[in-house]
Each structure stands twice: as structure tokens, then as C-alpha cells.
Amino acid sequence: MTTTSASNAGFAHGRALRPSSKVLPEHARGHNRSLVLQTLYRSGRRSRADIARETGLTRVTVSALVADLIADGLVVELGQREETRPGKPATLLDLDRSAFVIVGLDLSEHSTFSGALLDLDGTISARAEVALAGSTGEAAVEKVVALAQQLVDQATVPILGIGVGSPGVVDLGGVVLSAPNLGWNGMPLQSILNARFGVPVLVANDANAAVLAEHSFGGADSDAMLIKIGHGVGAGLLLGGTPLFGSRFAAGEIGHVVVGTDGGAVCACGKRGCLETWLSIPNLIERLEEEGDAARTAVLREAGERLGIALAPVVGALDLSEVILAGPTELLDGPLAAATVETLRNRTMAEFHGSVTLRMTTLGQDIVLRGAAVMVLSGQLGVS
Amino acid sequence: MTTTSASNAGFAHGRALRPSSKVLPEHARGHNRSLVLQTLYRSGRRSRADIARETGLTRVTVSALVADLIADGLVVELGQREETRPGKPATLLDLDRSAFVIVGLDLSEHSTFSGALLDLDGTISARAEVALAGSTGEAAVEKVVALAQQLVDQATVPILGIGVGSPGVVDLGGVVLSAPNLGWNGMPLQSILNARFGVPVLVANDANAAVLAEHSFGGADSDAMLIKIGHGVGAGLLLGGTPLFGSRFAAGEIGHVVVGTDGGAVCACGKRGCLETWLSIPNLIERLEEEGDAARTAVLREAGERLGIALAPVVGALDLSEVILAGPTELLDGPLAAATVETLRNRTMAEFHGSVTLRMTTLGQDIVLRGAAVMVLSGQLGVS
Structure with missing residues (x-):
């Protein structure tokens, strides 16, 4: 091996x-x-x-x-x-499902990096986390190293590898090309961790890790799109069971696509009406607080409609059968998801795309950790 | 062989x-x-x-x-x-590039089926066509058979196979699942032609054939989207050099995706503001005639903007580097193409998608015929 x-x-x-x-x-x-x-x-x-x-x-x-x-x-x-x-x-x-353990890291949360030890079945046997405390650049990398070290120290059997789901755009060599919140531009995270721990390391975009988890453990088709909604909005695409990376490794970067032709709020990126202005969790919470309880359903439905408008051309062009949402269930499941799928169906060809389904992930908050484990299982053993 | x-x-x-x-x-x-x-x-x-x-x-x-x-x-x-x-x-x-000949058929034109004999380099050595004269169903199949027979009769060396680009949704066995203009629903065109001519036959969607031609003969990347604009609007997608078919073989069916959030004309499908209402050649010509010469640029730019609005989420989700247009150059090249690429860039992430390029095919009207030949070359010889 x-x-x-x-x-x-x-x-x-x-x-x-x-x-x-x-x-x-x-x-x-x-x-x-x-x-x-x-x-x-x-x-x-x-x-x-x-x-x-x-x-x-x-x-x-x-x-x-x-x-x-x-x-x-x-x-x-x-x-x-x-x-x-x-x-x-x-x-x-x-x-021998307990012969090795996998270290999985999820760097996608805004204030905390979380990690786990997983067995070869993807079951979590230990957890750890570190507060990011505003760290960026090299300091943020040291937080990742500290988190991995905590988990490595807890392992009682050999480590098969370390899998990492990172925000931003990540190339096939595990270099984080761009993760603005962490101040990473061309950060060779995979090489750094490999040199520090001497085990195989695989770093990928968090939404790409998530869609792998949903395919291996959540019953997703081999053609599926997972939309990860958190501080930002990103997508992981699986086509024929293979993740799609794109010509510049930026596949799934839909958060800053402009939605609709009727304006919208100004986005952090400078454009107006980006998908994130409607759908990112901070923006959604802010809007819910502004509008009050009476308008809760309307606000959630509007966000879902905007997601449906953005996804309709993608569902049509790719002929996807399944869209999966990952993020806070209390916000996404219900009016938001219902409005998304209605909008999708109303804006595509009923004959072929009318049966498209949309559901919440079944893997909850551990989806990126488990996807990171799938990356190691697939890379080291060829199984998933 | x-x-x-x-x-x-x-x-x-x-x-x-x-x-x-x-x-x-x-x-x-x-x-x-x-x-x-x-x-x-x-x-x-x-x-x-x-x-x-x-x-x-x-x-x-x-x-x-x-x-x-x-x-x-x-x-x-x-x-x-x-x-x-x-x-x-x-x-x-x-x-031996002249040892075999390929029969290529293009069924995508509204009133005429056209065909050609092509050598193994994709060079056309003979042509034929039949007027469709309103034929549908079995009668339209007989037109295809008659066209193929004309070409087979002209061949002086063995036929490597027959490739066919058909409108509509075509499954991997060459069954045309749905081609409304031809009245085909589940028409097993590939089997019918194979039984009639006793040579390998490959039938695929016309836009899928076109993107293969552009990849083999037109210099397209192995990740590219070709938009074929004619009586309808369809797309062919190549990802990692492999055509994408979708979960119900309907990948690329973007003509009936609703564009924008500001209404639009009623479409033949019953929805309002489908991409085809702005962009199909009959609709575009009708609008140009209504509005007169003074508004020509504005009409073409508006159609291009609508195409850009529809494509932005697809370019973002797939991180495509190249979009290619196929159709009447006098309408598509110029203000329409310029507005499409400007809109694409304005509605996606500049950092990653700002360099997306858009160009006309270099293969002109023969693109589907040559794509049909690529299907045979690839299927029979494993070359392309």
C-alpha cells in the first residue's frame, strides 16, 4: 500500500x-x-x-x-x-474496517475548524475543533496543523490519510488557489500537511467533498448537484460518479452568479443581485430579522425562488435528476426548498426535467468531514 | 474490425x-x-x-x-x-484514409435532410439531400433511408458506418425519444438504419454531434459547450473530452429554460420567456422584421444578452472556458455574440470566469455532418 x-x-x-x-x-x-x-x-x-x-x-x-x-x-x-x-x-x-483510521478536517465554517477520526466505514470515533479567532494566511494554516495534530495524537491505529474540505478554489494538487476569508492565495495546504505528518493528504473544495459524501453515504445518484449554503454558497457536481472540477478548478462557484433581471442587493463582490445576496446564511438571517416573523415564509420562499432561477439553466443543460441542499435545516428545509423545486420545474422543460427532485442531505453537519474521509478511501484504497 | x-x-x-x-x-x-x-x-x-x-x-x-x-x-x-x-x-x-468512407446525415434542418460521404479525415467527397416536405413519423424515417441509400450507392469503397445527427432527445442506443417536429417518440432510428444497411450506425442529438466535430476538427477544448441555434436552441457539452448525456439523455436542452425575471413572449411550449422566444432563428427574424433596420443592433444585442443570462449559471457551475456558437453567421456573429460574452462576464465571478471566450464555429454548415463522422470514427476505430 x-x-x-x-x-x-x-x-x-x-x-x-x-x-x-x-x-x-x-x-x-x-x-x-x-x-x-x-x-x-x-x-x-x-x-x-x-x-x-x-x-x-x-x-x-x-x-x-x-x-x-x-x-x-x-x-x-x-x-x-x-x-x-x-x-x-x-x-x-x-x-479490516478498524485496521486504519482517517483524519477528516472541515475548514468551511466561518469561525471554527472542525475535525474527526473516522473508521473505514466513515463512522466518527473522535472529534476535535479549534477556534479560528480571525486567523488568516500562515496563522490559519497553523490552526489546521494544530487541529490535525490533536486528532493524530488520539489515533490508536495507523492513519490511512488526512482528508481536508476547504472553502474556495482548490486545484488537483491540493493547492488552495483562492479562499478570500482565510487570506489564502496559492496556499499549498496539501504539501504542507503531507510534510508535517508524513501520511497521504488530500485537500479539496468543501462542496466537492460534500457531494462525494452524499454519493458514498447519503444515497445520491452518480449524477447529482449538492448546494452547500453557509457563509457563502457553493456547489459540488458529480457527473457519472466523478466530481467535476472545471477548467480553472472553479466548478461549482455559483455564489456570485447574478440571478434574475430585476436588480437585487449590492454584493460584497461589487455586483448586484448575486445568488449569495439572497441565499447566504448571514444575508438570510439579516433579512429575516429585518422583516419580522410575519414575513418569514415570504423571505424564505423568495430565497428559494432565486436559487431555482439560478439552477434552472444548470439542471436543463446537465439534465440533472437530483439536487441536494446542505446547510442549516431550520432555514433550508420547508418553504425555501419547496420554492426552489417549484421554480426549477416551472422554468425548465416539464417533459424531461419535471421529475427533478430536491432534498436536504441526510448527513447533517458532518457532511464535509465524511466527504474528506471518502477522498482518502478513494485515493488510497480505490473504494468509496 | x-x-x-x-x-x-x-x-x-x-x-x-x-x-x-x-x-x-x-x-x-x-x-x-x-x-x-x-x-x-x-x-x-x-x-x-x-x-x-x-x-x-x-x-x-x-x-x-x-x-x-x-x-x-x-x-x-x-x-x-x-x-x-x-x-x-x-x-x-x-x-489508409481512403480505405473506407463514412456516411454522415444531418436531420436538424427544418425542411431538408442533408447528407455526405466523408473520408476518415472528415473531408466531404459527395453530398446529397432530400426535401422533408412536411413528412413526420414513419414517412420521415423513409426520407432518412432514401437519403442514406443515395449516399451508399455513391460509395466506391467499404462503408465504415453511418452517423446521424438528429434533433431532439436521443438515448445511447440511438432511439429518438422525442423529436416533436418530426413526430418521433421512441423512434429506434439506429436499429432501423442498421437493419436496412447492415453497417454500424450511430445516432445522436445534433448539438452533441456538433460539439464532437468542433473538438476533433475545430480546435475546441476538451471542456466546451456548443450552442446550436436554428429552428430551436440546443447545447452540446463536452466535459473532459466526453459528451454529457444527462440522466434522461436530455442534457443540453436549454431552449425551454425561462430567462430572466421580467416576463417575455409566450413560447410554443406554453411558458413565457423561454430562451427560444428570444433566440431561435424564426423568432429572431420575425423580431428583426417587426422592428426595422434601425433597431437591428438592439434586437441582436437583446438576444445575445438573454443567451448570456441563461448561460451564466452554467458557465459558473461548470467553470467552462469556451462557448461556441453554431448557426447563421450573419445573425449570430457581431452584436449578438458580443452581447452574449459581455453578459456572461458581467454575471459571473471575474476572477475565474472573466476569461471565458465565445466564438463562432469554424466548421460552418457542415458541423453536424462532420460530427456524425466523428461518432463513427470514435465508435469503430477509437480515434477522433
């Missing part, structure tokens, strides 16, 4: 075997190893013969791959299955 | 080797065969040693693959290269 290299291999996985490069025997071997791991990860308690049947690989290939995986500490023998037929009973195998 | 099966293999190519299926030796072989063909297709006049060096395959593998390709009639030996160094001169190889 690779335990020192840091790369966004997980994201590239679906695109690793393209016609532009030759297929080497080691590609096939790595691919087939992931296939065995994936089978055990999804199903558990399988014999070598079961795995061969389910993957289509030969018994000989499966046995050789399993021997390596046992030697790496990733797979364990559970004992023999009770057989109803005569003959030697099969030995059952499973992924 | 497969010459009887019909499938959209070309579109699936980039996704053929995913972790969900094992890598068999024949996958690697097919993949490496495409790699050799692709090298010759792009560069031409290469020796076996050149190909080995450029692909990273061994000399032995390349020689075996080349022998098969020569036997299939796809590759020819050109004679020996003049060598400056001592030793046996290398034999140069090339794709």
Missing part, C-alpha cells in the same frame, strides 16, 4: 484508464486490487470464490490479490463459513 | 475502463489497438519504432497490432524512410 505519496488519485480514478495512455500490467493489477477491495467494502464476509464470482476475476488472481491485502493489514480472515454442502468449508474474508 | 454491431461505443469509450469492471486482456488489446490507430490518425507517416516510442508500447506489441491493422485494410505501408544513420531503413506506416 502506498502510504507516502500525496495525490488526488481518488478523483482521477475514474479517468485513470483513458485511450490516451497505454494499459500496463500494473494498471490492470491495481485496478483489480481495487475491485477486490471494493467488493469486500460494499458487501463484507465473502469467500475467495465469492469474490471471483462477483468480480469475474479468476480464483488464482483473487487468491494472489487477497494474500497481498492480508499482508498489508487491509483484509482479515474471519473463520470458516458453515456449509450445507459436503467438502472443505470456505474461509470468509472482510475488510 | 467490428463491422456489424451497432452501439454508441464511441461515446462510452472514455469511460470503458472503470473500477466497476475488471480489466481483461482483450480490453488492454482493444485499448492498445486504438492507441496505435490514434497515433497514426493524428500524426501519420510513422515507423513501428516511432509508434512504440510515442505510445510506450513494446516493439513486439506494436508489430502484432500493426499486422492486424494491415490485414483489416486500415493501415498501409508507405515505403522506406531515407535514413541519415547506417542500418536498415524503417518502413513508414499510415492510416
Whole structure:
């Protein structure tokens, strides 16, 4: 198992075997190893013969791959299955889900960085957080390091890797190209953490991490868009099970798209009527306080309508079947979500997009932490 | 070479080797065969040693693959290269670009189906067309068959396949799920043509065909959106070099997305302010005639602004770097295109999307025919 290299291999996985490069025997071997791991990860308690049947690989290939995986500490023998037929009973195998732990970090909250230790199933076994206290630049990076250190110190088994969901625009090498609130411009966070901790590190945009979590643990389709609404508004897009990054790694940056043709409030970016002026949580709370309880539903519906107006061309162009919202349930679920989906349906082709669904994430506030774990699982083991 | 099966293999190519299926030796072989063909297709006049060096395959593998390709009639030996160094001169190889011909059909025009014979470079060697004369349903299919027959009759070398760009929503099996103007609902056009002509047939949406042509022959990025403006308005999206089809094969159906929040004309679909009410060529011409020459620039700019308003969320969400327009140059190029790109830039994040470019296709009216040829090249040879 690779335990020192840091790369966004997980994201590239679906695109690793393209016609532009030759297929080497080691590609096939790595691919087939992931296939065995994936089978055990999804199903558990399988014999070598079961795995061969389910993957289509030969018994000989499966046995050789399993021997390596046992030697790496990733797979364990559970004992023999009770057989109803005569003959030697099969030995059952499973992924050793407690053999490694993953450090997940969520840097998307405005005042606090939070982190967790997660097992290979994405279950959280320990938590930690640090107050940001207005830190920016290198000082904010030191807060990240301190948070990771707290979690590393708590780990009692080897660390498979560190996954980080960061606000802003993040390239495929884990460099945060732009995160204005943190004062990061070209901050090589992945390399810094890799050098400090000596384990694989994967840094991605928080909404991209969130959509991966929703796909692995929340039942999202392999074509889905997750809208993360907090201090800012961003989207994570999964197309054919692969996250979309965009030509400058800025895919999903919809918070500063102008919505409608009837004006709107002036945005921090200088434009008028950006999606965030209607929908960011601070703006939404401010508007709710200004307008009072009587207008609560109207304010929430208006924000939902603006989200629907912004999303309609995206749903139409991509033919998405599912949109997922992540953020404060008490604000998003209810009139806001209802107005969003109504607006979406009213502004696209009923024949094809009338069945688009919109729902809240089922993963609550841990969605970025769990997405960060998926990045490590996918990058290091090829499973998710 | 497969010459009887019909499938959209070309579109699936980039996704053929995913972790969900094992890598068999024949996958690697097919993949490496495409790699050799692709090298010759792009560069031409290469020796076996050149190909080995450029692909990273061994000399032995390349020689075996080349022998098969020569036997299939796809590759020819050109004679020996003049060598400056001592030793046996290398034999140069090339794709035999005139060994096969492709039939391309464009069904996207309102009153005429047009078709062409194209060589493996996408060069058109013969043309044909049939007047639609109001035909719909089975009668319109018979027009397609008659057009294909005219072209097949003109071919003097074997036909590699038939590619068809159709209006409407087309699934991956070449069934036209919905093309209202032609009265097609679930029309299995690909199977019908395959049964009639006994060669591989690939049917896809016209805008999807067009974006493939622009990528192969027009210099488009591997992340690009092509907007095809004619009787209707549709988009073809290429992400990572792969066309996007969407959850119900309706990706790119943006013509009936409502634009803006200030009303607009009533659309044929019943909604008000759909993109097509501003931008379809019949609507645009009608508005130009109503308003007179003095208002020509204003009318064209307004249509361009509406296109920019509709595209801004898509450019933001996907972080596209390039948008390409296809349609009547005299209407689209100039004030309309200028207003579109200005609007796009004004309504997205300057930092990331300010450099988005917009241009007319360089392929003119033949874009769908040439895209249909790319589908066949990609599906049958794995080259494009």
C-alpha cells in the first residue's frame, strides 16, 4: 500500500484508464486490487470464490490479490463459513474496517475548524475543533496543523490519510488557489500537511467533498448537484460518479452568479443581485430579522425562488435528476426548498426535467468531514 | 474490425475502463489497438519504432497490432524512410484514409435532410439531400433511408458506418425519444438504419454531434459547450473530452429554460420567456422584421444578452472556458455574440470566469455532418 505519496488519485480514478495512455500490467493489477477491495467494502464476509464470482476475476488472481491485502493489514480472515454442502468449508474474508483510521478536517465554517477520526466505514470515533479567532494566511494554516495534530495524537491505529474540505478554489494538487476569508492565495495546504505528518493528504473544495459524501453515504445518484449554503454558497457536481472540477478548478462557484433581471442587493463582490445576496446564511438571517416573523415564509420562499432561477439553466443543460441542499435545516428545509423545486420545474422543460427532485442531505453537519474521509478511501484504497 | 454491431461505443469509450469492471486482456488489446490507430490518425507517416516510442508500447506489441491493422485494410505501408544513420531503413506506416468512407446525415434542418460521404479525415467527397416536405413519423424515417441509400450507392469503397445527427432527445442506443417536429417518440432510428444497411450506425442529438466535430476538427477544448441555434436552441457539452448525456439523455436542452425575471413572449411550449422566444432563428427574424433596420443592433444585442443570462449559471457551475456558437453567421456573429460574452462576464465571478471566450464555429454548415463522422470514427476505430 502506498502510504507516502500525496495525490488526488481518488478523483482521477475514474479517468485513470483513458485511450490516451497505454494499459500496463500494473494498471490492470491495481485496478483489480481495487475491485477486490471494493467488493469486500460494499458487501463484507465473502469467500475467495465469492469474490471471483462477483468480480469475474479468476480464483488464482483473487487468491494472489487477497494474500497481498492480508499482508498489508487491509483484509482479515474471519473463520470458516458453515456449509450445507459436503467438502472443505470456505474461509470468509472482510475488510479490516478498524485496521486504519482517517483524519477528516472541515475548514468551511466561518469561525471554527472542525475535525474527526473516522473508521473505514466513515463512522466518527473522535472529534476535535479549534477556534479560528480571525486567523488568516500562515496563522490559519497553523490552526489546521494544530487541529490535525490533536486528532493524530488520539489515533490508536495507523492513519490511512488526512482528508481536508476547504472553502474556495482548490486545484488537483491540493493547492488552495483562492479562499478570500482565510487570506489564502496559492496556499499549498496539501504539501504542507503531507510534510508535517508524513501520511497521504488530500485537500479539496468543501462542496466537492460534500457531494462525494452524499454519493458514498447519503444515497445520491452518480449524477447529482449538492448546494452547500453557509457563509457563502457553493456547489459540488458529480457527473457519472466523478466530481467535476472545471477548467480553472472553479466548478461549482455559483455564489456570485447574478440571478434574475430585476436588480437585487449590492454584493460584497461589487455586483448586484448575486445568488449569495439572497441565499447566504448571514444575508438570510439579516433579512429575516429585518422583516419580522410575519414575513418569514415570504423571505424564505423568495430565497428559494432565486436559487431555482439560478439552477434552472444548470439542471436543463446537465439534465440533472437530483439536487441536494446542505446547510442549516431550520432555514433550508420547508418553504425555501419547496420554492426552489417549484421554480426549477416551472422554468425548465416539464417533459424531461419535471421529475427533478430536491432534498436536504441526510448527513447533517458532518457532511464535509465524511466527504474528506471518502477522498482518502478513494485515493488510497480505490473504494468509496 | 467490428463491422456489424451497432452501439454508441464511441461515446462510452472514455469511460470503458472503470473500477466497476475488471480489466481483461482483450480490453488492454482493444485499448492498445486504438492507441496505435490514434497515433497514426493524428500524426501519420510513422515507423513501428516511432509508434512504440510515442505510445510506450513494446516493439513486439506494436508489430502484432500493426499486422492486424494491415490485414483489416486500415493501415498501409508507405515505403522506406531515407535514413541519415547506417542500418536498415524503417518502413513508414499510415492510416489508409481512403480505405473506407463514412456516411454522415444531418436531420436538424427544418425542411431538408442533408447528407455526405466523408473520408476518415472528415473531408466531404459527395453530398446529397432530400426535401422533408412536411413528412413526420414513419414517412420521415423513409426520407432518412432514401437519403442514406443515395449516399451508399455513391460509395466506391467499404462503408465504415453511418452517423446521424438528429434533433431532439436521443438515448445511447440511438432511439429518438422525442423529436416533436418530426413526430418521433421512441423512434429506434439506429436499429432501423442498421437493419436496412447492415453497417454500424450511430445516432445522436445534433448539438452533441456538433460539439464532437468542433473538438476533433475545430480546435475546441476538451471542456466546451456548443450552442446550436436554428429552428430551436440546443447545447452540446463536452466535459473532459466526453459528451454529457444527462440522466434522461436530455442534457443540453436549454431552449425551454425561462430567462430572466421580467416576463417575455409566450413560447410554443406554453411558458413565457423561454430562451427560444428570444433566440431561435424564426423568432429572431420575425423580431428583426417587426422592428426595422434601425433597431437591428438592439434586437441582436437583446438576444445575445438573454443567451448570456441563461448561460451564466452554467458557465459558473461548470467553470467552462469556451462557448461556441453554431448557426447563421450573419445573425449570430457581431452584436449578438458580443452581447452574449459581455453578459456572461458581467454575471459571473471575474476572477475565474472573466476569461471565458465565445466564438463562432469554424466548421460552418457542415458541423453536424462532420460530427456524425466523428461518432463513427470514435465508435469503430477509437480515434477522433
